[in-house]
Amino acid sequence: MTADAEIRACERTFRRFGLPLLVENHSARRDVFGRAAPFLLVVLLLQLTGAVRLDWSAWANVLAVVGAVAIIFAAYVGLNVLRGRRWSTLPQDVGLPELAFFVLAPAAVPAIIGAQWGTALSTAAGNLVLLAIVRGVVGYGLAATLWWGMGRIWRDLGSSLVRLIRFLPLLLIFSIALFYNAEVWQVFDHTPGVSDFILAGFFALLIAVILRIRLRSESQEVLDRAAAEHPEVAELPPLTRPQQMNIAAMVGTNQLLQVIVISAGVGLFFFALGTLTITDGVLEAWSIDGGSWQQRFSLAGADLLITQTLLRVSVALATFTGLYYAISVLTDALYRADFVDDMAEQMAEVFAHRVRYLQLLASREDDRLDAPLATDRGNGQD
Template sequence: MPDAPEIKQIHEWFLHRGLPLVLTRRVRSRNLIARSAPMVSGVGALTAVTMLLAEVTGDRPDYGYALRLGVIGAVLLGAPFGLYVLHRLDTSRGEAGRRGAALLVMAIFVVVMPVTVSGWTGAAAAEAPLFVVITLLAVWLTYLGFGSIAAWAFRFAWVQLGALGTLMSRALPLLMLTVVVYFTGELWQLAARMTRQRLWQVIGFLALVALLFMVTTIRDEVRALREDRAENTDTARLLAATPLAVAAGRAVPRTPLSRGEQINVVAVMVVSQAIQVVFFTAGLFAFFLALGVIAVPDDVAVLWSAEESCAVGQPPCAGTWFGVHVPVPQTVVHMSLFVAVLSGLYFTVSTSVDPLYRERFFDPLIADVAVSLAGRDVYLELEQSTRHELP
């Protein structure tokens, strides 16, 4: 049985590979407050920076209010780096400092943020429960290992970004088709009359359809992978140069995945593919924004969308993005986002049948997950033997 440092290294290996639900609840509950603080600080920093940009780009900015938001955003943005430094100090003092810093970050988010946003009024007290709920949600997601899953999926998607570029080059016919659709007057009228709330509802519906498609496809892939591993995979070869390499030489039974483990494995694969879909959609959104600004004059945009200008003889109303004013007409923002998301849905479906994408992205993903599943079998065997050795 490995000693304590090796066990800790094994736990870190599973977390690094995005499989936190393989670990026991006791392991996942350790240092939960300190581990969830980076997520809280990230949400707080993103909120503060967005509100800061919205205030500065508004008609009558309050620079004192913007300065307070900037200070809070800077503190919360730098908090994860400080927590990381304290984490590297593997001493009792460093652990205590990390716990104290984590509690300070959460106090800033729960107390200082509402007061800064709403001032010393009853509105701050009314908004404080929302910040408390967000903090508790961050702690719960940390316990489930959401950060570990997202970090692994992002690293894998980033490494395999070349596969996205290859597929985008093969998707030029789709791009040409969507360009034609982009210059359709009826869609411009729909985009002009669609509120931002309704637009996000449509995007959420299309995203849900794409997510269900990915989950269904990847669940079958995981089942096939597990069956193939049970017959053809050499565990010792898969786990070479890993913390579990020493224990991988003996015969290890391959037990069925639990419900949580199945969800975990499917989740890491779905999130990694979803990140690539988001990259693709964001690239198309930027492309259509630039195309709309360059190719569609303001008077033509008003004519196509059959909308009124903000004032007589003036161009269409300026657009906003999460409250931040952008120098692009609102109709162009809506139209570009709508067409980009439709293209992203098509991209999600087409990747499942494209042999080049499967070779460049999906097959390496399957191979990487196979290593994680082999490690999971060895880890469970070690845990079982440890329980038998205890008096």
């Protein structure tokens, strides 16, 4: 493998572990928005449907979409001309002008076609939020971290459930007793639909805050443990603050993924348990309507029932379990030791690649500096 190929392999390793900021000369224009450009293009094309109006005829809507395509095309040609490029040039990187185009051009379509100013403003605001999400998810490698974590989901599910049984036996017993409590079902049977999203957002924020409390100290411990396995790391340039934040985001995302795995496992357990045991007779005895939708099916000759209320109760117990597990993550020293060991092993592999990566970059830079000197000496001899 050539030096350049080995450098690219190290950079792929950093990105695979969700640490793109370890790549030298990392650029948001190229490495964040440039990589997300295909996704942003798909979003932009989908937003052309903003020109459609339900009170128009089919032919009028077809013409509106054609007009929207023409507006976007003309706007992009104008952007290339203003930047001194050929009119058909595709962007090599995504800078501020291209980002402004992504925000404003789709918003201009419903404003020009149909004077839909509300749709235009919401489109622009939504695109700004989307760019912020892309900056965080792609810039800090959260998507790659989740992808890497999802690749280990079955192993994590087993180990996380073992931790759950070891740390939270009383919670499991309490949750099962709570599941067969009529008052719990009655509460979630009459909960407004919007409350589901508000409660989900509240508990998700609460779990994130709990996990954030010890994130800095755990990240530093992971770094110290990994650096101890590679003494040559001490000779490298220290990690920058953005790089440290990238590592902390990776550690926190892995920790959050374990909470999600725990919650998903518990939620599926109660959903299956309720499907098998909560019958029409039980719902009638508890005065439960079942929510706004129900689904019946047969299994081995038995009539089973799935209801909206069953789903709500299962998700609620899964969320409570995830919250309790997040608190255990914060307070249980044995869990933290297991988690830090796992993350330190991963970071040790990353540091091994970083040592080699920076050596290759330094060697390549030395070769570039030596090349002009060799040329000058050759010219002098001539």
